[in-house]
Amino acid sequence: MPACWKTLAAPLCAALAIATATAAHAAEIAFSSQRDFTEISLTIKDTYNANPDSVALEITLSQDAQQRMAAASGAALEQDLTVVIDGRAVSTSHVQSVVDTPQLRIAMPKQAVMELLPSLLGASAAVNPQGAPAEPAALAAPAPADTHAPLLAAAPYVVQAQQVTPPSVSESPAESPAEAAPMPMPAAQEPGLAPGVPPDLAMTPAADAVPPPPSPLPSLPPPPPPLAIPSWALGAWLPTSATPSPYAEINQGDPVAIYASAVDAINCNRARLSILDSSNARVRLRVAPDSQCVISGVRVDRLQLSPALEAGKIAISLYAPQDDINGPPSKESIYRRR
CATH class of the missing domain: 3.30.1360 (Gyrase A; domain 2)
Known part of the structure; x- marks a missing residue:
């Protein structure tokens, strides 16, 4: 870049x-x-x-x-x-x-x-434009150490003792059994219950709860589109001199043709390309290692294409295998469309 x-x-x-x-x-x-x-x-x-x-x-x-x-x-x-x-x-x-x-x-x-x-x-204005320091947040005063909340909030129950008087037993033999106090009758059981069965056990069991349906899995985002060489970099290109003649431009180097997946030159017969990086400002390409591609005297391993300020022209940088892609190239020049 x-x-x-x-x-x-x-x-x-x-x-x-x-x-x-x-x-x-x-x-x-x-x-x-x-x-x-x-x-x-x-x-x-x-x-x-x-x-x-x-x-x-x-x-x-x-x-x-x-x-x-x-x-x-x-x-x-x-x-x-x-x-x-x-x-x-x-x-x-x-x-x-x-x-x-x-x-x-x-x-x-x-x-x-x-x-x-x-x-x-795109930084927004500060919240306090006057520069006054923000007031510190008021902290609640701690409760005294000897203050404890009551464990029981309800008033205590008052238990009143009641005196139980036992029933008197008559010792008179003339008293008949019919005059004795009647025995209490047992409470009637609800219909449909077997004798001796507690009511809780005789009730109809509740139906099993239906579990909720499983939530659908979140949809995954679509994969990013594959890298492609932009249209401004495709086509046949002719090198131009950095100091053009007043009468005609002087060609310095080999003509280059950039295709969607290959590069072509005089000593570079349709060498296959792989895209390392592609944007509107720069395209970085790698040449197949078995192609033996030579452009303008450089054994090319990578290429970098960038649009020029002048319409119809681009900059092509040629990198040899020993060159750092982030450093200076072995050769670079301005090319115009053929």
Whole structure:
């Protein structure tokens, strides 16, 4: 990624070279980072950056912002154009041609990036804007150590003793058995109960409870779509010189054709490709190890494709097997459509 943007920021390859400057009478185009940018990234350190005190802001414009940028750059041809992000003027540059691509790279001082970073992150205002310290939450006072809640909340029962008088027994022999006190009759049992069976055991048992139906399993999210090479990177490409002649462009290197699953060149016959990473700003591809693919004198193991600021051109970086994919490539150049 750093190598890609470094190449695109070359003054003679980019249609609009973004550089921090000031101009008294420059046209302006204003962007909102929350509405107009679909991707935002910062390159804080770049080994190949000539100005170590600057930070590269890489943005991808939405479709509406891209149309506004094309219209503003077309109206300001051969004039100065100031780019304003979230109300801050971040750069002013001289427009040489219409800029109609979604990707932009802006070199900014570190102090300007620190001032713009909160709005890029979408940070909301603080809850207490006056800076007054928040009042501490009041803590409940602890209860005294000797205070205990009563164990029993209900009043105690009062037991009253009653005197039981035993019945008197008559000793008179003349008393007949009929005059004796009648014996209490046993309580009548409910119908349908067998004698000697407690009522609780004779009741009809309740029906077994029906368990609830099992809850359905949550549906799994659909798998992500497979990686694919975007349309702007497909096709036949012809290398161009970094310093073109005023009469015609000079070709430096082999022509390259990028297909959906293969790469073709003079010494690279339809080598199979696997996609390592794919987005609107960068595509990384790996060449099959048994292909023996050679492009522009480099035994290619991986390729990186990035769109250029000028329409119809891309940057192609060639990596040999010993090269680090995150480091500088063995060779890179700007290519135009054949």
